[in-house]
Amino acid sequence: MSWFTPEVIAVLINVIKAIVILLAVVIAGALLSFVERRLLAVWQDRYGPNRVGPFGMFQIVADMLKMFFKEDWTPPFADRLIFTLAPVVAMSSLLVAFIVVPITPTWGVADLNIGLLWFFAMAGLTVYAVLFAGWASNNKFALLGGLRAAAQTLSYEVFLGLSLMGVVAQTGSFNMRDIVAYQADNLWFIIPQIFGFLTFFIAGVAVTHRHPFDQPEAEQELADGYHVEYAGMKWGMFFVGEYIGIVLVSALLTTLFFGGWHGPFDLLPQLPFLWFALKTAFFIMIFILLRASLPRPRYDQMMAFGWKVCLPLTLINLLVTGAIVLAAA
Amino acid sequence: MEFAFYFSAGVAVAATLMVITNTRAVHALLYLVTSLLAVAMCFFSLGAPFAGVLEIIVYAGAIMVLFVFVVMMLNLGSDSRNQERQWLSPRGWIGPGILSGLLLAQLLYVLFSEPSSGTISGASVDAKAVGIALFGPYILAVELAAMMLLGAMVTAFHIGRHEAREVA
Numbered sequence: 001m002s003w004f005t006p007e008v009i010a011v012l013i014n015v016i017k018a019i020v021i022l023l024a025v026v027i028a029g030a031l032l033s034f035v036e037r038r039l040l041a042v043w044q045d046r047y048g049p050n051r052v053g054p055f056g057m058f059q060i061v062a063d064m065l066k067m068f069f070k071e072d073w074t075p076p077f078a079d080r081l082i083f084t085l086a087p088v089v090a091m092s093s094l095l096v097a098f099i100v101v102p103i104t105p106t107w108g109v110a111d112l113n114i115g116l117l118w119f120f121a122m123a124g125l126t127v128y129a130v131l132f133a134g135w136a137s138n139n140k141f142a143l144l145g146g147l148r149a150a151a152q153t154l155s156y157e158v159f160l161g162l163s164l165m166g167v168v169a170q171t172g173s174f175n176m177r178d179i180v181a182y183q184a185d186n187l188w189f190i191i192p193q194i195f196g197f198l199t200f201f202i203a204g205v206a207v208t209h210r211h212p213f214d215q216p217e218a219e220q221e222l223a224d225g226y227h228v229e230y231a232g233m234k235w236g237m238f239f240v241g242e243y244i245g246i247v248l249v250s251a252l253l254t255t256l257f258f259g260g261w262h263g264p265f266d267l268l269p270q271l272p273f274l275w276f277a278l279k280t281a282f283f284i285m286i287f288i289l290l291r292a293s294l295p296r297p298r299y300d301q302m303m304a305f306g307w308k309v310c311l312p313l314t315l316i317n318l319l320v321t322g323a324i325v326l327a328a329a
Numbered sequence: 330m331e332f333a334f335y336f337s338a339g340v341a342v343a344a345t346l347m348v349i350t351n352t353r354a355v356h357a358l359l360y361l362v363t364s365l366l367a368v369a370m371c372f373f374s375l376g377a378p379f380a381g382v383l384e385i386i387v388y389a390g391a392i393m394v395l396f397v398f399v400v401m402m403l404n405l406g407s408d409s410r411n412q413e414r415q416w417l418s419p420r421g422w423i424g425p426g427i428l429s430g431l432l433l434a435q436l437l438y439v440l441f442s443e444p445s446s447g448t449i450s451g452a453s454v455d456a457k458a459v460g461i462a463l464f465g466p467y468i469l470a471v472e473l474a475a476m477m478l479l480g481a482m483v484t485a486f487h488i489g490r491h492e493a494r495e496v497a
Contacts, residue, residue, distance in 0.1 A: 082355065113455060117382040124390020128362070131394065135355060135401045143401065150398050154391060161386070174456060 018099075018109045025098055029243035034060040036243075036288050043292035072232035075137070082136035087230065087237035090129030094244045097122035101251045102176050104261045104272035115176040116168065119252065120161050123207055127153045129241070130209070130226050137229035145225025148299060152206060152213065155306045160203035162314040166196040166321035167256055180260035190257045195317040197257045199310045204253070206306070208245035211291035213302060250283035251276075330374050337370035352413040354400045358393065365389045376453040 034049070038056065041048025050056035074083055099109035100118045112118055127150055134146015167189050168174055171182045183189055190197055206213040227238045254260060258279050261272035268274070297305075344364035351357040365388045372381030463471055 079355070082359070085359075112378075113453070114378045114382050117379070117386065117456075121382050121385035121390060124386050124394075127390070127394050128397070131397055131401065132355075132359075135397075146401070147398065150394055154394060157391070172457075 017107060021098070021103065021107070021109055022095065025095065025244060025247055026240065028247050029240045030064070031060060032243040032246065032284065033063065033239065035284075036291075039285065039288045040292050043289065067232060067236045070232040072234060075139075075229050077138045078229065079136040079138070082132045083229075084234070086129050086133035086136060087234045087241070089132070090126065091237045091241035091244065093122045093125045093129070094241055094248050098244075098248055098251070100176055101248070101255060102180060102260060103251075103276055107273070108177075111175070111177055114174050116164060116174045116179075116256075119248075120157075123160065124157060126207070126245075129238075133230070133238070134226040137226070139229055142226050142228050145228075149209060149226060151303065152209075152306075155303055156203045156206035156213075156310075159199055159306070159311045159314040160207060162311070162318060163196045163199035163203060164256065165314075165318050166193045169318070169321050169325050176255055176260075179256060180262070183259045184262050188257065188259045193257065193317070193321070195313055196321075197253070199314045199317070200256070201253065202310060204249035205287065205290065206302075208242060208249055210242070210246065210287055212294045212296050214296065246284055246287050247280070250280045250287065253283050254279040330376075333374035334371055337367045337374060340364075341367035341371065350417065352410045352417065354403075354409070355397065358397050358400060361396075362389050362393050365393065378453055379456040379459050380454075 034057070037059075038048045038050075040046075048056065049059040052058040052062050074080060097119045100112055100115040102108040102111070130149035130153070131146050134142045134144075134149070137143070167179060170189070170192065171179045173179065179189075227235055230238060254276060259275075261276045263269065263271075263275045341364050344360045344367060347360040348357045348364060351360060365384060369381040369384040369389070372378070372384060
């Protein structure tokens with residue numbers, strides 16, 4: 001029993017915590033497909049899936065069974081290696097980005113000093129999933145979707161990074177826990193960094209290819225875009241990856257702009273996880289509400305909006321924040 | 330930390346070799362992305378996490394995406410693969426390869442003939458220190474790079490403008 005020194009036990013506990021967080025994120029991502037369909041139905045005056053089990057709750061089980069038993073078909077004209085790699089990148093890069101999110105004071109996978117930059121790096125790598133899927137499918141609709149996604153993600157990543165630099169300048173650190181601690185002592189960043197919040201939210205929606213920025217997979221024009229050739233579990237990984245992206249961006253919005261695990265006016269500090277989960281669930285709901293209510297803009301309008309409105313807005317926000325920080329110092 | 334450095338450096342060298350020898354353009358680019366990630370790992374192991382993350386964001390996440398983008402538009406088929414194979418025939422590269430190998434052997438001999446005094450401590454340089462260095466002693470280089478990028482941007486804008494729409 002001499003193996004179980006306090007250090008080994010500490011390592012084991014951290015590994016178990018990390019695995020629990022991983023499973024929780026993946027399961028939340030999978031369950032979201034059901035939640036999204038029900039909420040969409042509520043907002044659009046429909047019933048949605050309500051036949052399987054109480055309130056249709058077992059629909060997700062039925063969907064998963066169907067997906068597992070579908071033939072995992074790789075088209076003969078596809079580039080096998082890259083065709084298989086793309087869904088893996090789609091799911092894992094966003095999942096890996098989750099390690100920097102501090103959930104409660106004691107829960108969180110890694111406490112990196114470059115926390116926020118780690119998220120940008122992993123968000124940058126997600127482009128490859130869509131690009132490779134589009135190219136390897138050897139299908140013109142998939143390729144068009146992949147090209148759209150690449151241009152869109154590159155444009156929106158420029159101010160995805162810049163929009164958060166105001167937060168970083170005020171905190172003086174890239175570390176997520178420092179950012180949460182700063183918000184607990186001062187105002188939540190939603191008030192001083194309202195423009196940062198708006199642009200980050202828009203860029204977050206664009207990076208996860210969610211409606212209204214889902215031109216890469218526009219069903220009407222591209223018959224599903226980059227994942228049109230995918231079936232079975234490979235398609236499932238794209239699907240779950242998208243929902244993991246939603247959970248990730250919602251958790252980041254909570255952490256960066258809404259005080260993380262702290263409640264408003266320091267209410268109930270004993271329940272940090274409750275606050276974190278409530279705020280994250282709220283933003284997930286906003287994501288779904290966007291999809292339920294907004295029409296899809298044209299592709300060139302979306303690009304112009306990114307470069308001509310959001311980018312200047314973030315730059316002005318950064319300049320003003322920098323001036324204020326300098327004046328206060 | 331030294332093990333991490335040499336391991337990721339080895340991966341970087343192997344991946345870069347694969348970039349050169351691969352005949353499919355997109356697969357070669359995939360190896361190039363891997364190579365850049367390995368170089369980022371080298372930075373991490375040397376205690377420069379800021380530089381490492383920037384390497385991933387800027388090179389792997391933005392510049393390589395443009396490369397992949399362009400190669401996908403070209404739609405290279407089996408013709409280009411055959412051509413690559415012809416160009417990569419051993420007759421072409423074996424002579425220079427042997428001579429370069431001799432030079433590499435000499436370099437390694439010089440490097441390892443006396444023990445190096447440099448060690449990898451793993452002490453990390455944070456973003457603030459990088460920023461102070463950039464806007465302190467290296468301010469001139471930063472300004473020059475900024476001028477060059479501005480010039481490049483103006484040029485790109487000039488080439489990409491719609492003349493027909495401007496006349497109308």
